[in-house]
Amino acid sequence: MPDFQLAQRLANLPPYLFAAVDKAKEEVRAKGLDIISLGIGDPDLPTPDFIIDALCTAARNPANHQYPSYVGLLSFRQAVADWYLRRFGVSLDPQTEVVSLIGSKEGIAHFPLAFVNPGDLVLIATPNYPVYGVTTEFVGGIPLYLPLTDENNFLPDLDAIDNDTWKRAKAIYVNYPNNPTAAMAPRSFYEKLIAKALEFNVIVVHDAAYTEMYFNEANKPLSILEIPGGRDVAIEFHSLSKTYNMTGWRIGMAVGNASLVKGLGKVKENIDSGIFQAVQEAGIVALNQGDAYTAELRGIYRERRDVVIEALKKAGISCRIPEATFYIWSKVPGGVSSQDFVTRVLKQTGVVTTPGNGFGTPGEGYFRISLTVNTDRLKEAVLRISQL
Ligand code: MLT
Numbered sequence: 001m002p003d004f005q006l007a008q009r010l011a012n013l014p015p016y017l018f019a020a021v022d023k024a025k026e027e028v029r030a031k032g033l034d035i036i037s038l039g040i041g042d043p044d045l046p047t048p049d050f051i052i053d054a055l056c057t058a059a060r061n062p063a064n065h066q067y068p069s070y071v072g073l074l075s076f077r078q079a080v081a082d083w084y085l086r087r088f089g090v091s092l093d094p095q096t097e098v099v100s101l102i103g104s105k106e107g108i109a110h111f112p113l114a115f116v117n118p119g120d121l122v123l124i125a126t127p128n129y130p131v132y133g134v135t136t137e138f139v140g141g142i143p144l145y146l147p148l149t150d151e152n153n154f155l156p157d158l159d160a161i162d163n164d165t166w167k168r169a170k171a172i173y174v175n176y177p178n179n180p181t182a183a184m185a186p187r188s189f190y191e192k193l194i195a196k197a198l199e200f201n202v203i204v205v206h207d208a209a210y211t212e213m214y215f216n217e218a219n220k221p222l223s224i225l226e227i228p229g230g231r232d233v234a235i236e237f238h239s240l241s242k243t244y245n246m247t248g249w250r251i252g253m254a255v256g257n258a259s260l261v262k263g264l265g266k267v268k269e270n271i272d273s274g275i276f277q278a279v280q281e282a283g284i285v286a287l288n289q290g291d292a293y294t295a296e297l298r299g300i301y302r303e304r305r306d307v308v309i310e311a312l313k314k315a316g317i318s319c320r321i322p323e324a325t326f327y328i329w330s331k332v333p334g335g336v337s338s339q340d341f342v343t344r345v346l347k348q349t350g351v352v353t354t355p356g357n358g359f360g361t362p363g364e365g366y367f368r369i370s371l372t373v374n375t376d377r378l379k380e381a382v383l384r385i386s387q388l
Contacts, residue, residue, distance in 0.1 A: 072100025315386030
């Protein structure tokens with residue numbers, strides 16, 4: 001059998017972070033260890049019944065069995081617009097400022113195809129969701145990574161970027177609440193970012209998948225679109241995955257500047273054929289009726305967060321107390337590398353975590369815990385880690 005040569009763009013690409021974590025987990029599981037999975041941010045709790053019921057009803061409707069609309073049902077896009085108005089006070093035109101996605105990962109991955117030319121500079125705040133950089137490189141763009149550190153509160157130092165770099169940049173990727181650091185961005189950060197983007201004609205790509213996973217009602221995460229000028233320069237990616245425990249359903253949306261939304265839609269028309277309409281119908285129900293459910297989820301994650309923070313403290317492992325997301329970004333104890341620590345933890349205790357350097361160089365020295373198991377298992381996980 002011939003061994004076909006991979007395209008250049010894949011030849012030197014390391015395995016996708018969470019595929020590598022999964023592979024290591026399965027190897028350890030095969031040895032019989034009891035696995036506690038705090039790796040990928042995949043909620044353990046099921047999608048609630050009211051959303052599943054909506055899917056079942058819609059799945060029985062033959063009108064939903066044909067090719068869906070490329071940009072999404074207008075009723076789904078309207079539900080997105082209604083939710084944005086309710087949650088952020090942002091009024092969107094569902095016809096031009098909203099496009100449905102097969103999960104936000106899909107939209108983020110396809111975005112560079114619409115706007116990045118070979119040789120274009122793309123600024124990416126890092127540590128970061130790996131998809132931003134990989135797909136920039138797929139289209140020949142050149143990522144320039146902006147380090148997020150404890151010292152800068154995990155916000156890129158926009159003033160440290162010289163004017164020449166701003167002039168050459170096509171886009172800047174930011175993500176708040178941030179995965180993996182769990183940091184939030186204040187209004188002043190978005191104001192400065194928008195001012196720079198307007199001055200230098202740079203697209204702002206905001207991954208906002210975690211805006212609903214917050215713990216402080218008095219300090220809710222912002223949409224960049226609610227800041228003056230935001231809707232001129234930004235496209236914001238959102239997902240129903242974390243907000244309603246729908247990771248497997250593959251449904252999300254991109255909203256914002258109409259030309260950015262249209263460009264992404266044009267790529268998608270040529271690549272996919274939309275989201276199964278029954279899933280969109282269920283998405284409408286989630287967006288319209290899911291606020292109370294999401295509030296319940298926040299309570300669950302808050303309890304889990306507190307349990308882990310307490311246990312880490314007892315174990316002498318330092319971390320910041322996150323105000324949002326369901327991740328804990330912890331310092332690796334004992335001066336070993338992120339990868340060595342995470343591998344040792346997995347092999348000796350069966351606890352799966354994610355190495356900080358997997359999200360980019362400034363993540364070295366950290367590991368990420370996902371709060372995706374119940375409090376008893378979380379306590380057990382930290383206990384095992386502390387007894388290493
Ligand atoms: C993560 O664990 O970083 C995310 O869940 C991955 C994803 O959303 O694709």
